[in-house]
Amino acid sequence: MLKQMEAVAAGGETAVTRELTYAQAVREALQLAMTRDEKVFMLGEDIGVYGGAFGVTDGLYEQFGPERVRDTPISEAVIAGAAVGAAMTGMRPVAEIQFMDFITLSMEQLVLQGAKIRFMFGGKATVPLVLRTPAGSGTGAAAQHSESLEAWFVHVPGLKVVMPSTPYDAKGLLLAAIEDDNPVIFVEHKLLYRTKGHVPEGYYTVPLSQSEVKRPGRDLTVVATSIMVPRALEAADILAQEGIELEVVDPRTLKPYDAGTVTQSVIKTGKALVVHEAPKTGGFGGEVVAEIVSGAAFDYLEAPVRRLAGLDVPIPYNRELERTAVPQVEDIVREARALVQGAY
Amino acid sequence: MRPSGLTAVALQEALRKMHLIRLFEEKAESLYALGKIHGTMHLSIGQEASAVGACLALKPDDYILSTHRGHGHCIGKGAEPKLMMAEFFGKDVGYCRGRGGSMHIADVAGGNLGANGIVAGGIPLSTGVGLSIKMQQLGKVCLTFFGDGAANEGAFHESLNLAAIWQLPVVYICENNRYAMSMPVEAAFPIAQISQRAVAYNMPGVTVDGNDLFAVYEAVKTAVTRARAGEGPSLIETITYRWRGHSKSDRQRYRTREEVKAWQARDPIAHLEQQLLRAGLLDEAQLAEIAAAAQQTIEASVAFAEAAADPDPASILEGVYA
Ligand SMILES: Cc1ncc(C[n+]2csc(CCOP(=O)(O)OP(=O)(O)O)c2C)c(N)n1
Ligand SMILES: [Mg+2]
Secondary structure, X not given: OOOEEEEEOOOOOEEEEEEEEHHHHHHHHHHHHHHHOOOEEEEEOOOOOOOOOOOOOOOHHHHHOOOOEEEOOOOHHHHHHHHHHHHHOOOEEEEEOOOHHHHHHHHHHHHHHHOOHHHHOOOOOOOOOEEEEEEOOOOOOOOOOOOOOHHHHHOOOOOEEEOOOOHHHHHHHHHHHHHOOOOEEEEEEHHHOOOEEEEEXXXXXXXXXXXXXXXXXXXXXXXXXXXXXXXXXXXXXXXXOOOOXXXXXEOOEEEOOOHHHHHHHHHHHOOEEEEEEEEOOOOHHHHXXXXXXXXXXXXXXXXXXXXXXXXXXXXXXXHHHHHHHOOOHHHHHHHHHHHHOOOO | OOOOOOOHHHHHHHHXXXXXXXXXXHHHHHHHHOOOOOOOOOOOOOOHHHHHHHHOXXXXXXXXXXXXXXXXXXXXXXOOHHHHHHHHOOOOOOOOOOOOOHHHOOEHHHOEOOOOOOOOOHHHHHHHHHHHHHHOOOOOOEEEEEEOHHHHOHHHHHHHHHHHHOOOOEEXXXXXXXXXXXXXXXXXXXXXXXXXXXXXXXXXXXEEEOOOHHXXXXXXXXXXXXXXXXXXXXXXXXXXXXXXXXXXXXXXXXXXXXXXXXXXXXXXXXHHHHHHHHOOOOOHHHHHHHHHHHHHHHHHHHHHHHHOOOOOHHHOOOOOOO
């Protein structure tokens, strides 16, 4: 059910916005992009009649047909590689890798081919592709269906990495990613698919590389990605009752990363906590911390900059162990409170 | 009709295991519906003859590798249903200490090197197991199960080629249940039979009725004998069908009810029972007894699993490193 309501869009015009789920927002972006540009097409496993493992592409096969919504065999290397090849020669593919875990099978074509081709060829080739993939734990799917591998791709020059946390961002960032002339890894989160938010009708983009303050606050900057954004916002609600005001910043695009917004926030609050689901060691949080302490915010720091991230453990099956493996709302509340109260 | 070398006792045991697989999975399904277990699961109901017939050709210390649809392989190789059920419940006494769940059940001591969440993930591993058997002259065989969908991963091709050039004791069993999730084999392959791919790797390739225990057993026995004799790998395709959806979230929009019904009329368990009756090996009363005993085993496994303790969250890092 879509709740119709009026809202004022950025340009001052009146745009229709409705409540959509994150999955619906992604689907609407795909629909708009394919309608607008016939070079845009999709390929992946079970994205056709099945509608995708999480129902995200539901109805697109019926609307656009088997030529543009292409079901592939289970062959992740060639899904990625075919997307690179097609992108180099005039198409704008949107590939889907059914779970981010399986991107391990696509790595060579993405990392050694897609990411580098433009540079290696002296800037004379263009690789405008998007690879969408759901990441994250929380579904009881255990160690091989719960990975959060975004940091791997951040480490590869030539790739962009996007990780939306709201339906609004999912739609606008996906449209921006499809417009972009570079290979973009677009990381969705399984637990976010059913979350709802206001999404304007029609075409709009959210620029890649713009962090956003999702909630203003004076006491502590919490930099959170993907599913950790709603968790941080929930923690902020809880702590607000104790008089602690968190400022929640969502990078939205991890590469290229807009560190400036975080720096401004930390200059204001003097304290920072970085939260992500992926294991702490080697995670994107290290990058965020490095940007904070190596720039203009350094002189304003009143406490050590902390990270709250996944444990260095494969995601376990058992419900309680699975929860223990990644930050939960109560963990963010505890850590944020401790930081604000000067425990470190 | 009654394959040579299979005793009446072995056949009864095979029938018992087929019942155990079906009942285990029906139980898992209802426990999931009750919210007692979480995650997802891939049921092999309808494919029991392929799992049990293949394992019947193995010795206890041979190896298998399995798939996401692996409960049947696990029981076929001789795993204890109560330890499998405990794993389903995420309990500490489960085969994987509650860390793996349905998709990762392994019985390492029993020669089952694991179900696998990754399509074709087990195929290269089995090739390595074959290499290890050969280098250490263990005289064992490694049998690896995978689905039709897995045969379109690069890992399948690399593995078969390596096993062929090194003459490794591996039996590759492709359980062709007509679909890889929603993708029908007709759309995924330009060939009529997946076993044709054996030609490219110069190894024997056969396609058999995967719902006929004897047909599966005979083909695997031949391949196992060959492998044990140092004559190299084989590819066997068992034609079968999954009665349930791919996983818990499948709306099954890619196939018809009629098609499912037609395959259900070819129930591998009923088929074996008929064969055993006709051969005069078992009577109706004995058949009923075997089914009832299997039912009891499954009920007991649930009681065992429900009573078992959860892993201590403080132990979460145990097992990451040796
Ligand atoms: C590398 C990889 N790609 C995709 C998946 C998602 N997936 C799991 S099972 C499956 C279908 C497998 O089909 P098949 O090999 O025929 O086995 P079946 O499920 O029919 O037993 C898919 C697409 C996966 N687990 N691993
Ligand atoms: Mg299949």
